[in-house]
Amino acid sequence: MLYQFWPLAASAAFAGVTSANPTQFLHFIENIDVGGLKHRDTSETPEAFSPPSYPSPWMNPHAIGWESAYAQAKAFVAQMTLMEKVNLTTGVGWQGEQCVGQVGAVPRLGLTSMCMQDSPVGVRLTDFASVFPSGQTAAATFDRRLLYLRGYAMGQEHRGKGVTVQLGPVAGPLGRAPEGGRNWEGFAPDPVLTGVGIAETIKGIQDAGVVACAKHFIGNEQEHFRQPGDVQGYGYIEAVSSNIDDKTMHELYLWPFADAVRAGVGSVMCSYNQVNNSYACQNSKMLNNLLKGELGFQGFVMSDWQAQHSGVSSALAGLDMSMPGDTVFNSGISYWGANLTLSVINGTLPEWRIDDMAMRIMAAFFKVGNKIGSQVPINFDSWTLDTYGPVHYAAGAGQQQINQHVDVRGNHAKLIREVAAKGTVLLKNTNGALPLKNPKSLVVIGEDAGANPDGANGCGDRGCDKGTLGMAWGSGTANFPYLITPDAALQLKAAQDGSAYQSVLANNRLDAVSSLVSQDSVTAIVFVNADSGEGYINVDGNEGDRTNLTLWYDGDALIKKVSSLCPNTIVVIHSTGPVLVDEWYANPNVTAILWAGVPGQESGNAIVDVLYGAVNPAARTPFTWGQDRESYGTDVMYEPNGRYPQQEFAEGVFIDYRHFDKMNVDPIYEFGYGLSYSTFSYSNLRVVKAYPRPYKPTQGYTDKAPTIGAANVSTNLKDYLFPSASFSNIWQYIYPYLSTASSGKAASGDGHYGLPSHSYLPPHATDGAAQPYLAAADRVAPGGNAALYDVLYTVTADITNTGSVVGDEVPQLYVSLGGPDDPPVVLRGFDRLHGLAPGQRTTFRATLTRRDLSNWDTASQNWVISDHPKTVFVGSSSRKLHLQAALA
Ligand SMILES: *[C@@H]1O[C@H](CO)[C@@H](O)[C@H](O)[C@H]1NC(C)=O
Ligand SMILES: *[C@@H]1O[C@H](CO)[C@@H](O)[C@H](O)[C@H]1NC(C)=O
Ligand SMILES: *[C@@H]1O[C@H](CO)[C@@H](O)[C@H](O)[C@H]1NC(C)=O
Ligand SMILES: *[C@@H]1O[C@H](CO)[C@@H](O)[C@H](O)[C@H]1NC(C)=O
Ligand SMILES: *[C@@H]1O[C@H](CO)[C@@H](O)[C@H](O)[C@H]1NC(C)=O
Ligand SMILES: *[C@@H]1O[C@H](CO)[C@@H](O)[C@H](O)[C@H]1NC(C)=O
Ligand SMILES: *[C@@H]1O[C@H](CO)[C@@H](O)[C@H](O)[C@H]1NC(C)=O
Numbered sequence: 001m002l003y004q005f006w007p008l009a010a011s012a013a014f015a016g017v018t019s020a021n022p023t024q025f026l027h028f029i030e031n032i033d034v035g036g037l038k039h040r041d042t043s044e045t046p047e048a049f050s051p052p053s054y055p056s057p058w059m060n061p062h063a064i065g066w067e068s069a070y071a072q073a074k075a076f077v078a079q080m081t082l083m084e085k086v087n088l089t090t091g092v093g094w095q096g097e098q099c100v101g102q103v104g105a106v107p108r109l110g111l112t113s114m115c116m117q118d119s120p121v122g123v124r125l126t127d128f129a130s131v132f133p134s135g136q137t138a139a140a141t142f143d144r145r146l147l148y149l150r151g152y153a154m155g156q157e158h159r160g161k162g163v164t165v166q167l168g169p170v171a172g173p174l175g176r177a178p179e180g181g182r183n184w185e186g187f188a189p190d191p192v193l194t195g196v197g198i199a200e201t202i203k204g205i206q207d208a209g210v211v212a213c214a215k216h217f218i219g220n221e222q223e224h225f226r227q228p229g230d231v232q233g234y235g236y237i238e239a240v241s242s243n244i245d246d247k248t249m250h251e252l253y254l255w256p257f258a259d260a261v262r263a264g265v266g267s268v269m270c271s272y273n274q275v276n277n278s279y280a281c282q283n284s285k286m287l288n289n290l291l292k293g294e295l296g297f298q299g300f301v302m303s304d305w306q307a308q309h310s311g312v313s314s315a316l317a318g319l320d321m322s323m324p325g326d327t328v329f330n331s332g333i334s335y336w337g338a339n340l341t342l343s344v345i346n347g348t349l350p351e352w353r354i355d356d357m358a359m360r361i362m363a364a365f366f367k368v369g370n371k372i373g374s375q376v377p378i379n380f381d382s383w384t385l386d387t388y389g390p391v392h393y394a395a396g397a398g399q400q401q402i403n404q405h406v407d408v409r410g411n412h413a414k415l416i417r418e419v420a421a422k423g424t425v426l427l428k429n430t431n432g433a434l435p436l437k438n439p440k441s442l443v444v445i446g447e448d449a450g451a452n453p454d455g456a457n458g459c460g461d462r463g464c465d466k467g468t469l470g471m472a473w474g475s476g477t478a479n480f481p482y483l484i485t486p487d488a489a490l491q492l493k494a495a496q497d498g499s500a501y502q503s504v505l506a507n508n509r510l511d512a513v514s515s516l517v518s519q520d521s522v523t524a525i526v527f528v529n530a531d532s533g534e535g536y537i538n539v540d541g542n543e544g545d546r547t548n549l550t551l552w553y554d555g556d557a558l559i560k561k562v563s564s565l566c567p568n569t570i571v572v573i574h575s576t577g578p579v580l581v582d583e584w585y586a587n588p589n590v591t592a593i594l595w596a597g598v599p600g601q602e603s604g605n606a607i608v609d610v611l612y613g614a615v616n617p618a619a620r621t622p623f624t625w626g627q628d629r630e631s632y633g634t635d636v637m638y639e640p641n642g643r644y645p646q647q648e649f650a651e652g653v654f655i656d657y658r659h660f661d662k663m664n665v666d667p668i669y670e671f672g673y674g675l676s677y678s679t680f681s682y683s684n685l686r687v688v689k690a691y692p693r694p695y696k697p698t699q700g701y702t703d704k705a706p707t708i709g710a711a712n713v714s715t716n717l718k719d720y721l722f723p724s725a726s727f728s729n730i731w732q733y734i735y736p737y738l739s740t741a742s743s744g745k746a747a748s749g750d751g752h753y754g755l756p757s758h759s760y761l762p763p764h765a766t767d768g769a770a771q772p773y774l775a776a777a778d779r780v781a782p783g784g785n786a787a788l789y790d791v792l793y794t795v796t797a798d799i800t801n802t803g804s805v806v807g808d809e810v811p812q813l814y815v816s817l818g819g820p821d822d823p824p825v826v827l828r829g830f831d832r833l834h835g836l837a838p839g840q841r842t843t844f845r846a847t848l849t850r851r852d853l854s855n856w857d858t859a860s861q862n863w864v865i866s867d868h869p870k871t872v873f874v875g876s877s878s879r880k881l882h883l884q885a886a887l888a
Contacts, residue, residue, distance in 0.1 A: 056292065058352060079709065086336065094325075099116055115165070120170050124476075211365065217287075261291075291318065294776050305329075446558060447527075449505055484602055490607075502516055526562050531576060545636045680801055698777050705768030721739075799841065801841075807836060810832050817855060
């Protein structure tokens with residue numbers, strides 16, 4: 001496609017709008033000096049193109065689960081002035097207030113400023129809050145109840161600190177590349193497991209009275225080049241474009257977001273990257289068409305921090321909240337704020353759109369149980385732990401008590417320990433090595449067993465890999481209230497048991513290690529790790545994404561040394577994804593291997609529980625462990641392939657186990673694999689067909705865009721000036737007010753103000769007329785056509801504990817959709833069956849919905865069940881498919 005409209009990160013108001021008339025847009029770009037940032041030169045022909053989709057869908061008053069929230073929001077928004085609405089939509093600027101992001105308040109109506117705060121593992125940048133196991137570790141539990149309880153506990157802690165929106169959970173990255181820096185923040189490279197993980201977490205967070213934020217939408221699969229900027233040797237480059245075809249989008253990356261929307265998520269964060277060469281926060285195909293149109297998302301879309309690259313165009317493309325509000329951190333200027341006020345006054349942005357933005361934000365606020373005037377006051381400060389300081393950190397203004405050091409942890413330590421232990425995967429266990437029973441002499445080896453010499457929080461945003469890996473790095477972190485190291489917990493246990501105990505907490509003391517583990521009757525436990533994180537921190541040459549899949553700091557050499565001398569070597573891996581174990585996993589002296597994920601503050605206690613059998617492991621690996629890096633078939637792009645880096649998702653839906661299965665490559669440990677101290681048998685597969693209503697494409701039209709309250713937008717710029725000369729204007733703070741009434745251009749301060757004129761608006765962008773429903777959407781149910789979730793089959797199987805100890809088991813249901821382009825099997829259901837006694841038999845039950853058996857049909861733009869014969873499997877992993885039956 002020759003005429004792709006290239007987003008301009010500079011000033012043009014319509015930059016990045018996907019265009020129906022590309023020639024016109026190209027003309028516009030070529031004729032405008034965009035102040036340093038150049039549009040793509042025509043010699044570099046873009047491949048992927050994102051089609052325009054306008055207008056931006058407005059809220060549906062009848063959306064299931066949102067009816068009351070809608071009514072409350074409408075009553076509130078109807079009273080709001082334009083500038084109050086703008087205040088709600090625009091952050092006050094980086095470090096303008098106490099949370100990582102805050103929007104303006106509405107003092108006249110008693111609404112205090114909403115607080116957006118990281119992270120998906122706990123309340124970031126504060127004290128006396130918990131650090132939970134990572135999403136990936138929680139996913140390994142395959143336990144819906146624990147996923148929900150973890151969300152609920154995190155929500156309670158955020159609420160206790162005064163947070164309105166918790167910035168999590170994560171389904172993007174999904175985990176396309178095993179090296180992906182932030183994969184640990186999400187759940188798994190399988191859309192069904194991630195869908196369950198994100199939905200249960202959202203329900204938990206929101207039941208606790210906090211709005212959840214499903215992020216990062218979408219295609220944010222690597223850290224390298226996720227944002228535009230200078231790259232050595234390349235100059236200024238745009239953010240990487242994730243070029244994803246429609247089928248892959250639906251069957252893989254969008255799938256868990258559908259579950260999030262169906263779970264009633266209040267907000268979605270659009271990501272830094274581009275999708276088909278249009279920035280995710282102004283991609284109308286993604287935001288208007290897929291998220292709000294097809295999935296019927298009723299909450300609000302907020303930008304990732306500095307992921308917004310345009311003003312009016314992002315609003316028309318479906319963005320509802322600008323975070324943190326300034327164009328770049330601490331610039332003091334905004335694409336929105338005064339610009340958004342002006343764009344409504346000058347008629348460029350329709351009033352119904354700003355109303356809808358405010359409605360979506362207020363509806364999410366009310367949906368989780370908030371009432372005006374009863375928000376928990378923000379009682380912490382993200383920028384310092386000092387008790388007193390400036391409430392407006394960037395400006396250094398407003399000295400007062402900013403940290404009340406409220407302890408919000410409750411009794412969550414118990415749950416954290418349980419999730420971490422039940423998320424620990426037993427990969428190998430021979431010679432009855434585990435569980436440990438009063439070992440005579442325990443030797444613990446490796447830096448990963450010990451403490452960070454600088455303290456558990458010694459590295460900002462955990463941006464280092466020192467001591468045990470309790471959390472990876474980036475904004476998806478929180479400060480440890482304490483971190484129980486494996487060394488501390490194991491030593492205590494050993495002392496209680498009368499075991500001898502020694503530890504060497506360094507990877508390079510091979511001589512000391514050798515003499516210790518060569519002694520008789522030694523049980524050696526080697527702790528190793530591999531870390532990753534967010535791209536703004538480089539740890540040991542890893543710019544977020546891992547540069548390799550090997551263990552860090554010579555972990556392999558350490559394991560090989562110990563296992564060459566000690567016939568009972570147990571390996572514990574803390575990591576953010578798979579690592580290569582090929583050099584030592586098969587050594588018979590390596591008697592046990594555990595993956596303990598990224599476990600959070602109770603790390604040591606949790607691993608003791610598993611090693612000694614207080615928790616009988618049942619966790620399953622939420623990703624595949626390949627023989628080598630190449631076997632994954634997907635990787636991070638480490639060098640940009642041009643000034644407009646193009647990442648082709650050419651593998652389609654074939655990531656992780658789907659790729660290994662398709663290529664018929666044996667992994668070392670397959671997705672869904674994990675051992676127990678007991679054994680289980682699978683028998684008696686039964687498939688019962690249901691006869692739900694037939695699937696019908698949704699038809700008809702939405703209501704027209706509503707008028708919320710009295711239309712009352714004055715066109716007199718004087719009505720929008722700062723309230724009074726005495727108004728104390730905080731430095732670098734983003735306001736909805738105009739600083740001058742002399743002209744729109746002067747108030748905007750944008751040299752290109754007025755250009756482009758209305759003729760450049762994408763077709764239908766301002767059309768408030770009733771719009772046709774999409775076939776795959778639903779008239780009232782969030783998550784897409786409700787009939788997609790109708791049950792077509794119920795599958796049951798008998799699971800029997802054939803071992804000698806009580807244990808949980810995780811039966812998994814896979815389906816072969818049967819087509820030549822389908823993966824051999826895809827996960828469609830699972831359950832964690834609790835506490836089966838030896839000899840006890842229980843029934844595993846899972847359902848198959850219409851969505852579970854469908855493919856996305858690009859022609860009809862709908863889900864279709866193909867004629868290919870389908871098979872259902874029940875097994876204990878993606879390759880141990882013990883039972884199977886044809887779906888009749
Ligand atoms: C990206 O381009 C592909 C290939 O043309 C298309 O199938 C898909 O719908 C596009 N997605 C977006 C978000 O523009
Ligand atoms: C907008 O928010 C700011 C910061 O909270 C507040 O000072 C101002 O009064 C608000 N303006 C309006 C119109 O509500
Ligand atoms: C309005 O947006 C433009 C960029 O489009 C920016 O240059 C200008 O400073 C903004 N105005 C305000 C008041 O933030
Ligand atoms: C309206 O205001 C917006 C925001 O300042 C600006 O980008 C746009 O160019 C203006 N349009 C017209 C037609 O004046
Ligand atoms: C892989 O990266 C880690 C962390 O930077 C490093 O410690 C290790 O030596 C690397 N492995 C190889 C084989 O280079
Ligand atoms: C296993 O340990 C013994 C010492 O007990 C050693 O002699 C032997 O070489 C080791 N085997 C391997 C394969 O490393
Ligand atoms: C209309 O807006 C003006 C200026 O913002 C305000 O003074 C007036 O009270 C408003 N009228 C109504 C009916 O809301």
